[in-house]
Structure formats: C-alpha cells, structure tokens
Amino acid sequence: MNSVDAAGLGIGDDYPPRIMGVLNVSEESPYDPSVFDDPSDAARYVDEELIDQGADIVDIGLESANKRFDVLSADEELERLHVALETIESVSGDAIYSIETRYAEVADEALSRGFDMVNDIAGFADPEMPVVCEEYDVAVAKMASPPDLERPGAVEETDWAARTSPEWAAQADYVDQVYEALKQNGLTDKTIVDPAFGGWSEAQTLEDDRETFRRLREFRALGQPTLVSINRKNFLGEIAGRETEERLPVSLAATSLAVERGAHVIRTHDVAETRDAALIGNAFTERSSDSRGELSVSRLDVHSSRDLRTHLAERDIDPTVADDWSALAVEIVGLESDDRVRFTSLIAEYDADVYCVDNDRLLVLGSTTAISDVSDQLRDENSNLSALADSLAAMLR
Numbered sequence: 203m204n205s206v207d208a209a210g211l212g213i214g215d216d217y218p219p220r221i222m223g224v225l226n227v228s229e230e231s232p233y234d235p236s237v238f239d240d241p242s243d244a245a246r247y248v249d250e251e252l253i254d255q256g257a258d259i260v261d262i263g264l265e266s267a268n269k270r271f272d273v274l275s276a277d278e279e280l281e282r283l284h285v286a287l288e289t290i291e292s293v294s295g296d297a298i299y300s301i302e303t304r305y306a307e308v309a310d311e312a313l314s315r316g317f318d319m320v321n322d323i324a325g326f327a328d329p330e331m332p333v334v335c336e337e338y339d340v341a342v343a344k345m346a347s348p349p350d351l352e353r354p355g356a357v358e359e360t361d362w363a364a365r366t367s368p369e370w371a372a373q374a375d376y377v378d379q380v381y382e383a384l385k386q387n388g389l390t391d392k393t394i395v396d397p398a399f400g401g402w403s404e405a406q407t408l409e410d411d412r413e414t415f416r417r418l419r420e421f422r423a424l425g426q427p428t429l430v431s432i433n434r435k436n437f438l439g440e441i442a443g444r445e446t447e448e449r450l451p452v453s454l455a456a457t458s459l460a461v462e463r464g465a466h467v468i469r470t471h472d473v474a475e476t477r478d479a480a481l482i483g484n485a486f487t488e489r490s491s492d493s494r495g496e497l498s499v500s501r502l503d504v505h506s507s508r509d510l511r512t513h514l515a516e517r518d519i520d521p522t523v524a525d526d527w528s529a530l531a532v533e534i535v536g537l538e539s540d541d542r543v544r545f546t547s548l549i550a551e552y553d554a555d556v557y558c559v560d561n562d563r564l565l566v567l568g569s570t571t572a573i574s575d576v577s578d579q580l581r582d583e584n585s586n587l588s589a590l591a592d593s594l595a596a597m598l599r
Contacts, residue, residue: 203215203422203425203426203427204391204425204426204427205217205427206341206391206392206393206394206426206427207341207392208259208298208318208319208340208341208392209298209319209340209341210298211258211259211298213341213394213427213466213467214427214466215466215489215491216491217466218480218481218484219461219465219466219467219468219480219481219484220258220259220466220467220468221256221257221258221259221467221468221470221473221476221477221480222257222258222259222260222261222300222429222467222468222469222470223248223251223252223253223255223257223259223261223297223470223471223473224252224260224261224263224470224471225238225244225247225248225252225260225261225262225263225286225289226238226262226263226266227239227244227262227263227264227282227285227286227289228263228264228265228266228282238285238289239285240285241285241288241289241291241292242292244285244289244292245289245290245293245294248260248289248290248293248297249293251473252295252297252473253293253295253296253297254295255473255474255477256473256474256477257473257477258297258298259297259298259299259300259319260290260293260297260298260300261300261302261321261469262286262289262299262300262301262302262317264279264282264283264286264301264302264303264308265278265279273351273352276305276307276308279303279305279308280307280308280311283308283311283312286301286312286317287312287315287316290316290317291316298318298319299316299317299318299319300317300318300319300320300343301313301317301319301320301321302320302321302323303320303321303322303323304322304323304324304327304328304331304351305328305331305351306328306329306330306331306334307330309322309334309335310334313334313338313340314338318340319340319341319342320334320335320340320341320342320343321342321343321345322342322343322344322345323345323347323354323355324345324349324350324351324354325344325345325346325347325348325349325354325383325384325386325387326349326386326387326388327347327348327349327350327351327387328351329387332387332388332389332390335392336390336391339392340392341392341393341394342390342392342393342394343393343394343395343396343467344384344389344393344394344395344396345396346380346381346384346395346396346397346398347383347398347402348360348383348386349386353403354398354402355398355400355402355403355406356402356403356405356406357376357379357380357382357383357398357402358376358379358403358405358406358410359403359405360379360383362374362379362382365382365386366382370382375413376406376410376413376414377410377413377414377417377420380397380398380414381420381421381424381512383398384397384421384424385424389424389426393426394426394427394428394429394466394467395424395426395427395428395429396428396429396431397414397418397421397428397430398414399411399414399415399430399431399432399435399437400431400435401436408436408440409437411435411436411437412437415432415437415456415459415463417508417509418430418460418463418464418465419463419464419503419504419505419509420509420512421464422464422502422503422513423509423512423513423515423516424516425516427466427467428464428465428466428467429465429466429468429469430460430465430467430468430469431468431469431470432453432456432457432460432468433453433468433470433471433472433476434446434449434450434453434471434472435449435453438452438453438456439452450472450475453470453472453476453479454472454475454476454478454479455479457470457476457479457480457483458479458480458482458483459483460483461479461480461483461484461487462483462484462486462487464503468480504528506528507524507525507527507528507570508524510524510527510528511524511525524570525569525570525571525574526553526569526570526571527569528569528570529567529568529569530566530567530568530569530570530573530597530598531567532565532566532567532594532597533559533563533564533565533566534563534564534565534566534590535562535563535564536562537564537587537590538586541586541590542558542564544587545564545580545587545590546558546564548576548579548580549566549576552568552572552575552576553569553572554566554567554568554569554572554576555567555568570598573594573598574594574595574598576594577591577594577595577598578591580594
C-alpha cells in the first residue's frame with residue numbers, strides 16, 4: 203500500500219485515519235451549517251468547528267455537487283474562488299487545504315495561491331487534472347466517475363462495453379464499475395481513491411452504496427489510500443429509519459467499520475464525533491507490515507476469495523487462483539441422518555474436510571472451488587440435498 207504525503211500530512215496504513223472537514227462557499231449547497239459567503243464567518247467556522255474539533259484537512263467546495271443543480275463552468279467557479287482564498291488567509295489554525303473542483307484550470311489557480319491538495323469529484327474527466335497535480339506535486343482525491351465533466355459519479359450510466367469490452371460489461375456489477383471508473387485516466391503517485399458514495403445519478407440505488415461499503419476492502423488492491431464520504435448518507439439512514447438530522451449515530455458506526463475495512467480519510471461535517479469513531483475503528487484494525495532496511499513485508503488485507511481475486515487481477519495474476527487458495531469454514535445444522543451420510547461421503551471426493559461436531563452439526567472446511575463443486579454436484583443429483591446446494595451457493599456470492 204502506497205502512502206501519500208499531502209503537504210507534510212501522511213496518509214496511508216502507517217498513519218492514523220485523517221479527518222476531512224467540509225466548508226462550502228456555494229449558496230446552493232444543501233447542508234446549511236457548512237455554507238458561507240463571508241470569508242470572516244467562514245474562517246471562524248473553519249477554526250472553531252473544523253480544526254479545533256480535530257480536522258486534519260479542510261475541503262472547500264465552490265459549487266454543490268448535487269445532481270439537481272446546473273454544473274458551473276470553470277469561469278464561474280473561478281469567480282467564487284476569492285471567497286475560499288480569503289477564508290484560508292484568515293484562518294488561525296493549522297490544516298491542509300483541499301479545493302474541490304472538476305476543472306484543472308481551477309485547481310491550478312487554487313494551488314498557485316495557497317491550497318495544498320485537490321478533491322476531484324469528476325475522476326480526472328479533465329485530462330489536465332492529473333498533469334496539474336503532478337506539476338505541483340500535490341495529493342489529489344479522485345472520485346469514481348465516468349470521464350464526463352457534466353456527469354460526476356454516474357458510473358452505471360457509462361457505456362462500459364465501449365470503454366472496456368462487451369464481455370467485461372456483461373458480467374460487471376455496480377462495484378466492478380466503480381472500481382473500473384477509478385482506473386480510468388490513471389492514477390498519480392499521490393492519488394487518494396474515493397468510491398463515490400451517495401446518489402450521484404438516478405440509476406444509483408441505496409443497495410449499490412451498501413454493496414460498495416461491504417466490498418470496501420477490494421479498493422485496497424489499487425495500492426492507494428482510500429477516502430470515504432458517508433456522513434449522514436441515505437444508504438445509512440434508511441437502515442435505521444432516520445432523517446438527515448438524526449443520522450449522526452449511524453454515520454459514526456459506519457465510520458468505524460469503514461476505517462477497519464481500509465479507509466484512510468473520512469470526509470465529514472461532524473468532525474469531533476467522526477474523529478473519535480475513526481480512532482476506534484483504527485484501534486481494532488488487523489493489518490500488519492514490517493520493514494527492515496530495503497526489505498518490506500506486508501500482509502494483504504483479504505477476507506474473502508473475491509478480495510484476493512481483485513488483488514491478483516491488479517498484479518496480472520490469474521484471479522481464479524484465489525478460488526483454490528481461500529479456505530472456507532461452513533457450519534451445517536439440521537441435516538437428516540441419511541442426508542448427513544450422503545453429504546459426508548460426497549465431500550470426501552473433493553478438496554474439503556467434514557467434521558461431525560455433534561448429532562446435528564457438521565463443520566466443513568475447504569476451498570471456494572471445492573465447496574462450489576460440491577454444491578453443483580448436490581444440485582445435479584436432484585436429491586433431497588438441493589436446499590443445501592442452494593445454501594452453499596449463497597455462501598460463495
């Protein structure tokens with residue numbers, strides 16, 4: 203895993219989780235407590251509500267990214283930039299300043315006048331964006347997005363058959379598309395990847411966000427730190443049945459999980475509480491590496507064969523190798539006596555072991571391939587074990 207130096211702030215596995223507080227100078231932004239058009243008021247907010255509460259990074263947005271609003275041009279963003287610049291000049295606290303923009307022209311101007319990094323919500327749709335960031339040698343958060351300045355985050359509305367291949371597009375699910383979007387137009391050495399949580403298009407569903415969150419570890423295969431923006435998002439609120447103003451507890455629970463699953467930067471409006479939740483997640487994270495001179499050894503953070511397949515694919519190794527490597531432990535309860543005998547006999551023919559825990563429980567240990575083969579065999583026999591075949595198949599999804 204590559205660590206990123208953001209103007210002296212280390213971001214990656216070797217550093218604590220970083221908190222990115224949010225300031226908007228866009229009058230149309232939906233979250234009122236963070237919206238300012240007066241530099242003095244904005245600076246006071248940054249000092250008291252962001253930096254003093256534990257923000258490492260202050261992300262300043264010039265326009266709302268809400269899909270309901272018209273996209274501002276680069277010139278229109280530049281007209282608003284003076285408020286952001288006057289704000290950071292008036293802040294007394296110490297933080298890294300990030301400009302949120304999709305335009306290389308705006309990023310160039312902001313970086314030349316005091317900003318430290320870039321938050322690109324359009325995923326390098328402007329091909330000059332990575333060039334500008336590399337010229338200034340700055341960190342850049344790259345949100346998963348099709349290469350379209352007008353449609354940030356709308357990965358499921360992209361013609362992936364044309365961008366990749368018809369075969370890939372036919373089998374790719376939403377998370378696969380998010381992952382591929384992050385790879386479009388490349389990554390700089392100082393890129394921080396953002397899987398784009400939130401309703402970026404009409405086609406994106408709450409379940410899409412939940413599945414992305416479940417599979418957050420897969421994005422570690424890109425080898426770059428990860429940023430998540432999940433604060434008070436709908437996909438969390440629906441689970442608990444909470445409206446935006448009541449979603450802080452679910453956001454904090456998700457923050458701890460996100461850090462444990464590999465997030466390095468948490469973007470939030472609730473800085474102090476999010477900082478604490480991130481520290482809890484970090485304290486119970488099991489990742490290890492060891493460096494001795496030029497020698498470095500790291501354990502890959504893989505918890506499933508799917509995680510491993512993603513890492514293998516990034517290293518140009520056949521992903522199916524993961525199916526023979528990843529051992530599964532499955533407990534089965536409630537098989538009738540005859541079915542237990544038949545199942546135990548069948549599984550002995552494959553690369554798997556079965557243990558009788560008691561008269562009602564079996565413990566099966568085996569590779570993904572072995573368990574899948576057993577499931578297929580049970581279904582082909584059309585026996586009373588077909589329900590078990592379906593359950594085993596579900597374990598492999």
